Structure formats: structure tokens, C-alpha cells
Amino acid sequence: MxxxxxxxxxxxVTGGSRGIGVAIAERLVAEGALVTILGRNATRAGQVAKAIGAAGFVSADVTDRNGLTEAIRQAEERQGGVSILVNNAGxxxxxxxxxxxxxxxxxMLSVNLDSVVTACHAVLPGMIAAGTGRIVNIASTAGLKGYRYVSAYVAAKHAVVGLTxxxxLETAExxxxxxxxxxxxxxxxLVRESVARIHEKTGRSDAEIIADMVRDNPQKRLIDPREVADCVYWLTGADAGSxxxxxxxxxGGEVM
Incomplete structure (x- = not known):
């Protein structure tokens, strides 16, 4: 550390044991934070926490309001009040x-929106009392624009952006x-698993499938999770206070 x-x-970091969540947790550890990984699978969360040097882990299904609240209480009992909350689970x-x-x-509302509400309810009183805190909600470009065939997901992620x-406004002072x-x-x-499933069903090459996924991205590539982690880190720092x-x-310029 x-x-x-x-x-x-x-x-x-909720959903901190896979994908973007791991990249975020790892970056925050590298910058000296005491990181608690919250994941649904306790074994996996523990393994990831150990591998990246996190301070610890807790386990909860984020759609279980009482279970998530209790997991956050346990994390704060072990490491002190949460001053940085990253709502990544989705x-x-x-x-x-x-x-x-x-x-x-x-x-979709339960996992993507209600979990954010529950976690914010759990940590905001302590942040306000301390006079400092950072909440970063991992939404999606689906929170900024529409996509075909994922209307429930798009609705939930738009709700996360609105809640943000x-x-x-309520916490501005x-x-x-x-x-x-x-x-x-x-x-x-998760995306690579999705590519594999599509390949199995359609016989299309991985390159063709990924090209279709990123067709609206002007850079025509998948986003590196570390790029997301960099953005999260900046938002948690003193220089982003305003x-x-x-x-x-x-x-990659998909939303301008």
C-alpha cells in the first residue's frame, strides 16, 4: 500500500471483483486508498482483494437492501467510514x-438503480458529517442515449444519471x-463471454462481433477498463472538488 x-x-467498490470493478479497485489501491471490495461471491471477492492488495472485502447481493446495508456497515466497522463510494455493480x-x-x-431497476440508492443511503450521513466525500456511479453510455433491445437497461441507467x-444538488454545500x-x-x-456466445450461435468471427459492438464508437475499439478507472480516480481526488x-x-467519442 x-x-x-x-x-x-x-x-x-461494489461489483469490485470483476471487470471494470477490479480495474477501479486496483487503481484506488495504487493511489493509497484503503479499498474494500464488495462482491456477491465471497470467495472471488476475497481472492481479488488479496491479489490487488485491497484492505478487505465484504459479500452481498446488491439487490438485497438489508444485506447490502449490513455489508457496508461491516466494511465501515473494519476500515472506518467510507469516504469514497464507487457504485459499479450492475x-x-x-x-x-x-x-x-x-x-x-x-x-434491471433493482440491480442498476436500487443498489445505488441503498449504498448512498448507507454512506451519505457519514460523508456529510465528515464534511467530505466522493460518490462515483458507474452508469453507461446507455444512461446518455438509447440502444435497441435493451430498453429496461437503458431506463435504469438513465435513472442512475438522473439520481446523480x-x-x-442536494449535497453541493x-x-x-x-x-x-x-x-x-x-x-x-463479461463482454468476451458475450462475444463467445454470439460466435457459438452465429458462427461469426470474434472480430466481426466486436466490430458490430463498437460501430457507434468513432475510435472503433473496446474501452480499456483502466481508462474507466483513471476517470474514477480523478473524480475522487482533491483536484476534482468542483x-x-x-x-x-x-x-471514444460515441457521446458528444
């Missing part, structure tokens, strides 16, 4: 709108900032 700019600050399901049942909308703006980072398609294990209520796209 380094004596970096975030030395001694407790950062909690999920996407796809289907044409007319084949998307109400239950799918509820699932509202909380930023408290020393707390609230921002969103909105990645495009990123080079994660940045609040913003939704920053890390998407």
Missing part, C-alpha cells in the same frame, strides 16, 4: 421491448461530490 494521494481514505438483459416483461424492468444530478462515469463497450470478461453532477462518457 502506497503513501499516495488517497492515503488512508476508505473506498468501497447487469444488463436484452430483449425487444414488446418481449420485455415487467419483471425484467424490475430486475439530484444528489449532486456539504463537501460531497456525486458524479457518474459512463463507459461504452469495454474489454471485460466537479459534481456530471456524467462523463468514456466511450
Amino acid at each position: 502506497t503513501q499516495g494521494p488517497l492515503h488512508g481514505r476508505h473506498a468501497l 447487469a444488463a438483459e436484452s430483449a425487444p421491448f414488446l418481449k420485455t416483461p415487467p419483471e425484467q424492468f424490475q430486475r 444530478k439530484a444528489l449532486a 456539504t463537501g460531497v461530490t456525486v458524479n457518474a462515469v459512463c463507459p461504452g463497450f469495454a474489454d471485460t470478461d 466537479i459534481t453532477g456530471q456524467s462523463l462518457a468514456v466511450a
